[in-house]
Amino acid sequence: MLGVSMVGGGFSGDAVAATVNIGPANNAEFRVAYATPQEVAEGKRVAETLCVKCHNLNGISTRKDVPNIAGQRPVYLHQELKVYRTGARGTNAMSETVKYMNDDALMKVAAYYASLDPADPVLPKAVKGAPAKPDPVAAGKAAAAGCAGCHGDSGVSKTPGMPSLIGLDPKYFVTAINAYKGGQRKHDMMKTLVSGLADAELTNVALFYALQKPAKAQTPAPGSVASGKTAAAGCVGCHGENGVSGNPSTPSLAGQEAQYFIAAMHAYKDGSRNEPTMKGVAGSLDDPVIKDLAAYYASQQPQRPSVAKPMTAEEWAQRCDRCHGVNGNSTDPRSPALAAQRVDYLEKVLRSYKKGERKSKEMAVMSEGLDDALVDGLASHYARQKAKGAIYVILPPAAK
Numbered sequence: 001m002l003g004v005s006m007v008g009g010g011f012s013g014d015a016v017a018a019t020v021n022i023g024p025a026n027n028a029e030f031r032v033a034y035a036t037p038q039e040v041a042e043g044k045r046v047a048e049t050l051c052v053k054c055h056n057l058n059g060i061s062t063r064k065d066v067p068n069i070a071g072q073r074p075v076y077l078h079q080e081l082k083v084y085r086t087g088a089r090g091t092n093a094m095s096e097t098v099k100y101m102n103d104d105a106l107m108k109v110a111a112y113y114a115s116l117d118p119a120d121p122v123l124p125k126a127v128k129g130a131p132a133k134p135d136p137v138a139a140g141k142a143a144a145a146g147c148a149g150c151h152g153d154s155g156v157s158k159t160p161g162m163p164s165l166i167g168l169d170p171k172y173f174v175t176a177i178n179a180y181k182g183g184q185r186k187h188d189m190m191k192t193l194v195s196g197l198a199d200a201e202l203t204n205v206a207l208f209y210a211l212q213k214p215a216k217a218q219t220p221a222p223g224s225v226a227s228g229k230t231a232a233a234g235c236v237g238c239h240g241e242n243g244v245s246g247n248p249s250t251p252s253l254a255g256q257e258a259q260y261f262i263a264a265m266h267a268y269k270d271g272s273r274n275e276p277t278m279k280g281v282a283g284s285l286d287d288p289v290i291k292d293l294a295a296y297y298a299s300q301q302p303q304r305p306s307v308a309k310p311m312t313a314e315e316w317a318q319r320c321d322r323c324h325g326v327n328g329n330s331t332d333p334r335s336p337a338l339a340a341q342r343v344d345y346l347e348k349v350l351r352s353y354k355k356g357e358r359k360s361k362e363m364a365v366m367s368e369g370l371d372d373a374l375v376d377g378l379a380s381h382y383a384r385q386k387a388k389g390a391i392y393v394i395l396p397p398a399a400k
Contacts, residue, residue, distance in 0.1 A: 014388045018331035032074040033333040033392045035111035043112030046105050050097050051113075059113045067345040071118030071389040075333040077110035089358070118387035119340040123380075136310050140208030143201045146193070155209040157217040163260040164217045167302035169248040170206035176251075177202055186272045211309055214255065214302040221258035221298040223288070228296025231289050234281075243297045248305075255302035258294035265290045313377025319366065320378070327385040333392060340387035346379035 035043070047057060055061055059070025069077060084094040085101065098106065144155075147165070152158050155165035165173070177194050179185040197205070232243070235253075240246050243254035253261070267273040268282035285293070317328075320338070324330050328338030338346065352358035353367040354375075370378070 014386070015391050016325070016329055016331055016388045017393060018333070018390050019393045029075060030333065032078045032107045032111050032114070035074070035108065039108050040112050040115050043108035043110070046101075046109040047112055050101075051109065054093065055113070059116045060119045061342055061345075064344050065348050066342070068119045068341055069113045070116035071337065071387055072114055073330050073333045073335060073337055073390060074110050074114035076330075076336045077114055078107055079334070081106045081110060114390075116389075118337070118389055121340045121384050121386050123384055135312060136204045137208050137211060139201070140204035140206070143197070144205045144208055147205075152218075154212040154215075156212075156215045157219060157257040157260070160219045160257070160259040161263060162257060163264075164255060164257050164302070165209040166212045167214050167244075167252045167255060167305065168206075168210065169245070169252075169305040170203065170210050170307060171248040172245075172251050173206035173209065174202055175249070177206075184274055186267070207307065207310070210305050210307045212304075214304050216255040216300075216302065217257035217298060219257050219259065219298075221295040223258070223291030223293070223295030225292075225295045225299045227289075228292035228294070231285075231293050232296055235293075242300045244300075244303045252302060252305070253297040254300035256294075256297050258291075258298040261294040261297060262290055265293075311374075313374055313381050316370075316374060317378060317381050320382075323362070328382045329385070329388045329390075331390060333390070337387060337390075338382040339385035341382055343379045343383040346382060347375055350375045350378065 044057075047055075051057075054063055054066050055069055059072075060068050081098050081101075082103075083089060084092075085098045085106070087095050087099070089095060101109075147155075150157075150159060150162045151165050157164040168176075176185070177197070180187055180190040181194050181197075183191065194202075235243075238245070238247070238250050239253050240250075243252055243256070245252040264273065265282045265285065268275060268278040269285075271279060273279075282290075321327065323332070323335050324338050325332075325335070328341070330337045349358065350367055350370060353360060353363040354370060356364065
């Protein structure tokens, strides 16, 4: 079959053209993508009987957690209806509605709803007027502004006795600051300064410093680097070669400010830092060796920890668009369009994929890294996009 598909007669709104290669083995699967006007009309009659209660005759839902299906991609609709019919999504209104429908009826009602003009984009009331979720790195930088006087603008110390904050895994950084907040690390000024930091702010600050360009502290370091390198042989197991830790719970020492290192070792020795392992290690070292260790580690080049900058919802959406089309307007009849979909439905479905309640290898991988904020952000992003119907141009089988 060759030509423009007759999916409901024409689109009054914008439409995207898509080409579909129809081989003999795929004719059954793609039949719904080029249904005739008569089949679409028969699908409308099915919809009037069985679907209007939830999806309305125009395919634009007014019920919470019920998706818009007007202009949805036809093969996808047909496949989803068959999944519900098998009971794979459990017993619910959809499975009960379609379980007695034959393939022909499913095909025609899918073609009907695919033929309709899609919903208009709507900014969800839940986020209307609300500020966008700030970039966590930018938020961390803002929260860390008060730290620059002691620790440097980017966490590289220029003040003897003040630690550099770069090169530390966020997990260690958060643990260390919480130790100051809780009094496990004795430092009255630090306890006062960090006591007002909420957990989210602290996480953002840790991320900001972790992503800064690594550099050595810009302060003098007493002691012998060569002797310190020899003494550091016993520290490699926890703090890594050259002081670059491979354990998120253990600090990197490379490039650390020397006077701070010395003060920290003395705190472990006298117990003002309560860490049994380090107390034993530090207790066996005399002051000259501690100074040599400080000089050695201060001379080493710090490395950025293995931490990726979190993506915004818009950046994440660029990944989703690879399958679902630019701005969620799929050109593949098998992949669902997401543009102008109900935000509550998108949130529900994404969380179902994350929990494994809804099965898809591809979506399981894609949703694995999504936290609640990203789920909400993605749902809101796609709900705001202008939806476009699709017209499928059927290509003949390739010549052998």
